[in-house]
Amino acid sequence: MTLAINILLWLVVGVLAVIAAMRGRVLLNDGARGGAMEFLLLLPRIGIGVVGSGFVAEALPNEWIAPWLGPQSGFFGVMIATIGGALTPGGPVVGFSIGAAALKSGAGAPQVIAYTTAWALYAIHRLLIWEVPMMPARVVWLRAMVSVPLPFLAAALAILLGRP
């Protein structure tokens, strides 16, 4: 699976690079340099997040996570996860590393999905810092409002589909 994804991804990179090269060497160089720079800047964050979430998962008391967010916690667990997600501050790494740590220490998959979905869609700090300055405020509130049921739907669909 991992190998297949790697091959697929690099095929896409190859095709895009060829298209860029056909349009000019400058475009190819710009793309390659932009992508590589982005990668270098991401490295420390992802490194800290991945290594860190392993330790956080190990340090979290499992007996504390399981009853609140475990597979048996049901709708109540999904609701706690959703509220937790909306209140989690921080950039792209924070919610995913907390979610992954919770999953490793016994949280249920639907609860974790509700958490990351709520955090991705309407973490309060993100609405205020990113969305409101760049979009008409009423559209932002409309989007946040219609997003409220989505973590619950995501968790319900996750339960319906079952884990792979």
Add this chain to the structure above:
Amino acid sequence: MPRLLLLLLRARIVCFAVLTDSTPPRRRRRAFDWSTAIIAAMALTAAATVYVRDGREHFFAILFGDVTLFAEMLPKVLAGCLIGAFVTLLLPRELVARWVGHESGFPGLLIAAFFGFLLPGGPITIYPVAGAFLVMGADAGAVVAFIVSWTLIGYTRALVWELPFFGSDFVLWRIVQALPLPIIAGLLARIAVRAGFKYRENDQ
């Protein structure tokens, strides 16, 4: 008359293209920021707890496992970054704006959701594009579908940020079950607008 409208629209699209071209490139990400600092502090506290509670051997076992995981996903992250950079350079933005700008009805939501999936970049590129769609006459439903789709099923975001933490099986599964959500959000937004929610400031 329709010709005139089309011309007017073209002019707006060109304006939009010029506007996006002249806006400064996305803000440079620093390698370290406060949210990373919080995560680092959490990680250090957790690592110290494990070291003190479970001993040296256990500590290094976990460290080795996580570092291996990190090394394994690096090629994917690099590929994701390169794809994002190339697509941003190669995809004509005016085309994107034209398609979502015009469309309405159910196909409009589908197209908006599809572009949300396709368009790479962070919030600094997504929200301005969404704002431009609004200005060009896209309805709130399409814009909501676009943003929710980028947030939940956007591939660069999933590749770069989510995959390292959850692994490919979990992420694929989550994305498959999230597929209907952007459309549902778009439909809900349209229902809210029809029920009287005003989203344009000059609406009467």
